[in-house]
Amino acid sequence: MSAMLTILRAGPLTSVQDAGRFGMLRHGIGASGPMDGGAFALAGALAGGGCGSVEFTMAGLEIGVASGRCRVGFAGGDFVVKHNGVVLDWPGTAMLRAGDTLAVTPGTWGNYGYLRFDADIDLPPVMGSMATSSRAQLGGLDGRVLRAGDAVALRGGGESATLATLPSAEPASGPIRVIWGLHADLFPQALRQRFLAAEFVISSRLDRMGVRLEDAAGVFAEPVALSLVSDAIVPGDIQILGDGTPIVLMRDHQPTGGYPRIATVISADLDRFAQLRHGTPVAFEPVTVEHAHALLRSR
Amino acid sequence: MTGSSDPETFPTPTIMPLGDSGLLVRFGSALTDAANRAAIVLAVALERDPIAGVVEIVPNLVSVLLRYDPWASAPAAIAGELRLRLFALGDTPVPGASWTIPTRFDGPDLDEVAAMLGMAAPDFVAAHNAKPLRVLATGFAPGFVYCGLHGEGLVVPRRTDVRPAVPPGSVLFAAGQTAVTATEMPTGWYVIGHTDFRNFDPAGAPPTRLRPGDMVAFEAAP
Structure with missing residues (x-):
């Protein structure tokens, strides 16, 4: 199937994402990819697995079908979706035809949602991927976010939809699990204990690069004065900026950095963390690597 | 090596x-x-x-x-x-290619760096270019390379404030290293010059040219 979509309305951080641009860290380029990988996969299963997605935020999204037809799958957080003005179940799927519109507005929880299709988004891969890097400004549509008026072509690809049971409930609350980080031993034991005991709050400064935390308890009020050699960063790393601000580095993280990193959010909890809205309290709990793997494999 | x-x-x-x-x-x-x-x-x-x-x-x-x-x-x-x-x-033998990077030493911080090291600017440039540097690593941004290490007489700390954006091809100096930018980026390093050498081409395979272990000779260009 093929279709031509038009972006009618887009929030400022709407972007094309695929699974990610892996293997390019040695060239100074992070993988990017979906902020909520589980929701990205679910939207793909609902649509029929065409390559690429449109990732949108709480600012919402509206698309129109200029020509052709396609199946769309949508998932991620909680959003309200209307197909030609009619509310559909979220997450879910719909068949879109020329002249149709699909409008998404925020629901009760979550920051990121995904539209995927039964055909491939027709954009040239850059270094093997169409994922948009907001940091390196490459991939996606000319390395930039999507905005109203953009045309997105779909063609080829896709398989039949593989409808699974829909996990529509809000993910479990509870602490975000971490593995002690690269520089954990540079933080005094008492400070590490305060880090685990404290309640942080998701700040309003969050994007694909990182999520800054409010540290009302002042855990990092007296930052460790360190001159560190720049070293590898992975998604989920929690680094402490020079002014004491903790920031959780996300999918568009810089590939290396020199601020101290106390811990790394485990893979099984990174999607859930990405969906926490501004103002949400968050606490951290350390686990072993083995436990992190067991959690990932038991999802 | x-x-x-x-x-x-x-x-x-x-x-x-x-x-x-x-x-x-x-x-x-x-x-x-x-x-x-x-x-x-x-x-x-x-x-x-x-x-x-x-x-x-x-x-x-x-x-x-x-x-x-x-x-x-x-x-x-x-x-x-x-x-x-x-x-x-x-x-393990390590292959290391040799490169020459023609550089215009016209950066806004050149005089300040030379003064910090107690040299006239032309003497600093000569000392900087005296021997090839090793590509230590690529990181921080696409195609951004760290080259070094300079000897003790050529070490200055990073700047205390950050320039919001320097263009691709900026030649940076701090912490006993010379770095070359391949994309526009902010930097807390001293900008000592500029080069037309570009280490990043998103359409290239591989997308960067310099590899860790390569040797780079910086050469004053008019």
Whole structure:
């Protein structure tokens, strides 16, 4: 199937994402990819697995079908979706035809949602991927976010939809699990204990690069004065900026950095963390690597 | 490191988890010549003789990151294979290409840097270019390379404030190193010059030209 979509309305951080641009860290380029990988996969299963997605935020999204037809799958957080003005179940799927519109507005929880299709988004891969890097400004549509008026072509690809049971409930609350980080031993034991005991709050400064935390308890009020050699960063790393601000580095993280990193959010909890809205309290709990793997494999 | 027949001794590494999908092999917590050479050599050795389950090998200034698939691989098995590779590290020959980077030493901070080092600007440029530098690592941004290490007489700290954006091809200087930008980026380093050399082409395969271990001669261009 093929279709031509038009972006009618887009929030400022709407972007094309695929699974990610892996293997390019040695060239100074992070993988990017979906902020909520589980929701990205679910939207793909609902649509029929065409390559690429449109990732949108709480600012919402509206698309129109200029020509052709396609199946769309949508998932991620909680959003309200209307197909030609009619509310559909979220997450879910719909068949879109020329002249149709699909409008998404925020629901009760979550920051990121995904539209995927039964055909491939027709954009040239850059270094093997169409994922948009907001940091390196490459991939996606000319390395930039999507905005109203953009045309997105779909063609080829896709398989039949593989409808699974829909996990529509809000993910479990509870602490975000971490593995002690690269520089954990540079933080005094008492400070590490305060880090685990404290309640942080998701700040309003969050994007694909990182999520800054409010540290009302002042855990990092007296930052460790360190001159560190720049070293590898992975998604989920929690680094402490020079002014004491903790920031959780996300999918568009810089590939290396020199601020101290106390811990790394485990893979099984990174999607859930990405969906926490501004103002949400968050606490951290350390686990072993083995436990992190067991959690990932038991999802 | 190149052409030597004597296996060299490298600093003892630490193997540590970096999250649940990576192992980091660190040859030290400070940037030293030996730690950097060890990281470069290990990355080459791992490319030549890959470890099953490792999906990406990333040399950094003093470490190598090994990414693995947490669904499929156990880090203990990878660490065991790593230790075998580390035993034989000194025997690994490292190819290093030679490059010349013509540079206009016209950066806004050139005079300040020279003054900090107690030199006239032309003397600083001559000292800076006196011998080729090794590409220590690529990182921070696409195609951004760290080159070094300079001798003790050519070390200045980073600037206290950050320039919001310098253009691609900016030649930067701080912390005993010279760096070259390949994209527009902010920097807290001193800008000492500019080059037309571009180390990043998103359409290229590979997308960057300089590899860690390559030797770079900076040359004053008119």
